[in-house]
Amino acid sequence: MQPLGSGTVGYTGSLTRELLSAVAIAQRDVWKFLRDRVRIISTFIFPVAFVLILGQSFDTGGGFGYDYRTFVFVGVLGQTMFQSAALGIVSLIEDRENDFSQAIFVAPISRYTIVSGKIAGEAIVALVQGLFIIGFGLAIGVPITLQQAIALLPASILVCLFGGAFGLLLMANIGSQRAANQLFPFVFLPQFFLAGVFNPISKLGPLLSILSALTPMRYAVDILRGIYYWGSPDAELVVLQPPLVNLAVLVVAGVAFMVAGTYMFVRSERNK
Numbered sequence: 001m002q003p004l005g006s007g008t009v010g011y012t013g014s015l016t017r018e019l020l021s022a023v024a025i026a027q028r029d030v031w032k033f034l035r036d037r038v039r040i041i042s043t044f045i046f047p048v049a050f051v052l053i054l055g056q057s058f059d060t061g062g063g064f065g066y067d068y069r070t071f072v073f074v075g076v077l078g079q080t081m082f083q084s085a086a087l088g089i090v091s092l093i094e095d096r097e098n099d100f101s102q103a104i105f106v107a108p109i110s111r112y113t114i115v116s117g118k119i120a121g122e123a124i125v126a127l128v129q130g131l132f133i134i135g136f137g138l139a140i141g142v143p144i145t146l147q148q149a150i151a152l153l154p155a156s157i158l159v160c161l162f163g164g165a166f167g168l169l170l171m172a173n174i175g176s177q178r179a180a181n182q183l184f185p186f187v188f189l190p191q192f193f194l195a196g197v198f199n200p201i202s203k204l205g206p207l208l209s210i211l212s213a214l215t216p217m218r219y220a221v222d223i224l225r226g227i228y229y230w231g232s233p234d235a236e237l238v239v240l241q242p243p244l245v246n247l248a249v250l251v252v253a254g255v256a257f258m259v260a261g262t263y264m265f266v267r268s269e270r271n272k
Helices: 006-035 037-058 068-090 099-106 111-139 146-171 177-194 206-213 216-228 243-270
Strands: none
Touching: 006 037, 006 111, 037 068, 037 111, 068 111, 068 146, 068 177, 068 216, 111 146, 111 243, 146 177, 146 216, 146 243, 177 206, 177 216, 216 243
């Protein structure tokens, strides 16, 4: 006869084990990033180059009707966090080939725990990169008030999680690291322009407007611009839709990406 309350204790212990496992996976990804100097330099140097080169080259002060360097800065902030989180999740493909991943996949923990820990870890990594970009923006004179920084923080966390969910969907449909490396340029590079990271996209043609509306990065960039430019006269020139609309898209699409990606990932792992 099972002791009274033993089922609850067993469930609580199992839940605690899964939670601690997810935290361990997330912590591993953060420490892995902090120890990888090449990745740190590469993930920081490109945003800096984009803001400095593009921002300074085109910011002539009159052609756009707004400060173009600030426009690019906010776009690069959203693009970097979204893409970093997405690519970090896809690295799970590479992890399958090393000893650590083999140990994870044979461990008595749920595949959902692996996914949750991976998304949490890569979201933290992407957020760290976003904080660095904000610091860099302050250093070069991009106007950021304390209120703007506080308002951008929860939106940035959401963007990182959204990027992780998108990366999970990609990862679940890619069989090898080689295939991933071939696919990434076709997935992310067009989004730079369709999302309006560097260029205004309010007056695109019909076909490009449809493609832009289907671009996940667009909503990650636009929600940050909507918050940054909130109450500014420049908002109607650079923001495509209200932050609440972007918030709804990020939440709905993010949940859909998460559910579909997790289902396909778990199914593929069970079939191995």
